[in-house]
Amino acid sequence: MAGRPKQDNSQVQGAAASLLNGLAVLEAFSVQNPVLGVTEVAQRVGLHKSTVSRILSGLTDAGYVQRDEETGRYRLGLGLLALSGPLLADLDVRRAAVPYLEQLTANTNETSAISVWNGAEAIVVEQVASPHQVKHTAWIGTRYNKFESSSVRVFLAELPPALAADLVDSGRILRAKDDGLPEDIATHLKEVAHQAYAVNDGLSAEEEFGVSAPVRDYRGKAVGCITVSAPRSRVQKEGVKDSLVQAAQQAASEISIRLGWSASLPG
Incomplete structure (x- = not known):
């Protein structure tokens, strides 16, 4: 449950515990496991099946x-979209990025994405x-925590540097x-920061190529990153x-400028 800090439910009672348990159940579902039965959810969240x-x-x-009335199994419902809609609509970097992502994909014919x-x-x-039949895509909400991923780096x-090292050392x-x-x-991350991009050339998956560049706001702070992904076989030329x-x-620079970033700012 990486979406929020883990909490000790033994220290909360009543409505608070019920809320945390409900959130834990929702977070049991993932792109990899979109459909779950009661027993599977119970095992994931550590609660009794009843x-x-x-x-x-x-x-x-x-x-x-x-x-699903036939199987008795569950999947996330459309009500979550209504719940998250105001957040997504108000996420400035996402809203600012959309037209530039569309143009980026049109220019490269490869999948483009923005992450936070x-x-x-x-x-x-x-x-x-990407308009290609063979392409690399990721569901909205997909989370990456591998060092080899260009967006992560x-x-x-x-x-x-000490915080970055601790995140890796701690697992x-x-x-x-x-x-x-x-x-x-x-040293590697210093180079990534200096060149303002990172490349994943088959590092996290043999047939995957990806390049990411930071998106900055008016303070010069990286508030997102643009990633272009493609099959490695298509980028060998x-x-x-x-x-x-x-x-x-x-694309990252254009979005940053739209967010108020100036080349005179650090980063």
């Missing part, structure tokens, strides 16, 4: 989950899919033993990777 069944029944009545940082993960909040490069940011990146995290890097940086 408790989970009551919670799911209430969430179904509220429209936040829906039950929650302290330990890059979360996709908008994307425009862009955000880590904005943090104090909150996952890192493969032989990912082909420099072992010295601080000379100059294609460089052109995707330039396109991602250009």
Whole structure:
């Protein structure tokens, strides 16, 4: 449940405990596991099946989950879209990015997305899919916490070196033993910050290429990052990777300017 800090439910009672349990049940669903039964949810959240069944029944009545009458299993309901709508509509960086993502995909014919940082993960909040049949896409709400991900390294490069290292050392940011990146995290992230982009060339998945560049607000703070993703097999031709890097940086710069960033600001 990476969307909010874990809490000890033994220290809360009544309505507060019920609320936390309800949120835990909702967070049990994911892109990888969109449909779950009562037993599966109970195992994920550590609650008794009867408790989970009551919670799911209430969430179904509220429209936040829906039950398949044939299988008895559950999936998230459309009521969550209404709940999150005001937040997404008011997320300035997402709203500002949409036309530039559309143009970026039109220019590159590859999938473009914008992510935000929650302290330990890059979360996709908008994307425009490639028109190609074979493409790389990510559901809105997809979370990335692998060091090899270009978006993760862009955000880590904005943090104090000690904090970035602690996120990796503690395991909150996952890192493969032989990912082909420099072992010295601080030096690598300093280079990412200096060049203002990071590349994932088959580091997190053999057939994946991605490049990310930071989006800054009027303070010069990185409030998001633009990512262009493509199958590696399609970017092997000379100059294609460089052109995707330039396109991602250009889009990120244009969105940043729209948010009030100036090249005279740090970053």
